[in-house]
Amino acid sequence: MADKVLEVEHLEKYYQKKHVLFDINLSIQQGEVVTLLGPSGSGKSTLIRCLNGLEEYQKGTIIFEGKKIVPTEKNWQQIRQKIGMVFQSYDLFPNLTVIDNILLGPIKVQKQDKSAARVEAKKLLKSVDLEDYADVYPRELSGGQKQRVAIVRALALHPDFMLFDEVTASLDPEMVRGILNIIKGLANMDNMTMIVVTHEMNFAQEIADRVVFLENGHILEQTPAKQFFSKPKTDRAQAFLDSMDF
Numbered sequence: 001m002a003d004k005v006l007e008v009e010h011l012e013k014y015y016q017k018k019h020v021l022f023d024i025n026l027s028i029q030q031g032e033v034v035t036l037l038g039p040s041g042s043g044k045s046t047l048i049r050c051l052n053g054l055e056e057y058q059k060g061t062i063i064f065e066g067k068k069i070v071p072t073e074k075n076w077q078q079i080r081q082k083i084g085m086v087f088q089s090y091d092l093f094p095n096l097t098v099i100d101n102i103l104l105g106p107i108k109v110q111k112q113d114k115s116a117a118r119v120e121a122k123k124l125l126k127s128v129d130l131e132d133y134a135d136v137y138p139r140e141l142s143g144g145q146k147q148r149v150a151i152v153r154a155l156a157l158h159p160d161f162m163l164f165d166e167v168t169a170s171l172d173p174e175m176v177r178g179i180l181n182i183i184k185g186l187a188n189m190d191n192m193t194m195i196v197v198t199h200e201m202n203f204a205q206e207i208a209d210r211v212v213f214l215e216n217g218h219i220l221e222q223t224p225a226k227q228f229f230s231k232p233k234t235d236r237a238q239a240f241l242d243s244m245d246f
């Protein structure tokens with residue numbers, strides 16, 4: 001049986017008094033691609049931010065590769081380096097060139113060898129058709145190009161686990177396919193474990209091994225993707241799929 005990468009048990013999350021995640025239980029194996037689906041406001045972003053240590057949580061445990069993720073404890077920065085995250089909003093540093101955005105983490109945080117990290121960054125840029133953009137600033141890039149840089153920046157840290165949060169939501173339609181194809185390529189790599197939050201149902205169907213369906217902060221079902229998209233277990237998930245027009 002494949003190794004367990006992530007184990008979430010009885011997770012509860014509040015924003016002040018607002019209870020937003022309820023008794024979340026989730027177990028992900030190495031190489032598994034999970035899409036996290038659910039209506040707007042159901043808690044998808046909050047859940048993956050908790051998994052990456054970006055949000056504190058109030059109850060339960062998150063164990064990543066055998067280590068507990070607790071944002072208030074010292075070791076979480078180290079654990080987090082193994083988890084790559086790409087957001088809807090790119091979050092590139094505007095005052096750094098593309099290559100410096102990519103190299104910041106590998107060199108400053110991970111202390112990778114500078115010249116080797118640069119060679120690898122260039123290779124990764126080439127893999128997303130941006131080899132000529134290493135020395136430009138983010139403001140000179142289109143949304144799709146910025147998102148490709150953000151993906152490369154995450155990959156340069158050699159993550160074991162990737163989290164994608166609505167990464168095509170801010171993009172013009174003609175940019176979306178290119179980004180989805182890159183993620184699809186990653187999903188097909190052996191041993192790349194990922195959680196993808198998306199509203200692109202055809203894409204979710206193409207890449208997912210399993211669907212986790214969230215509503216109002218509760219996991220209503222966790223179903224193999226094939227089954228989910230042909231006949232989900234719950235009426236709520238069926239209603240969600242019916243509303244998605246795909």
Ligand SMILES: Nc1ncnc2c1ncn2[C@@H]1O[C@H](COP(=O)(O)OP(=O)(O)OP(=O)(O)O)[C@@H](O)[C@H]1O
Nearest residue numbers: 015018020038039040041042043044045046047166
């Ligand atoms: N920083 C915050 N402070 C207070 N409440 C928040 C905060 N962030 C999110 N929420 C609330 O938590 C709930 C879950 O939000 P979240 O963004 O996780 O949902 P989502 O499923 O990712 O939504 P969407 O698909 O629209 O991005 C919502 O009710 C939201 O209003």
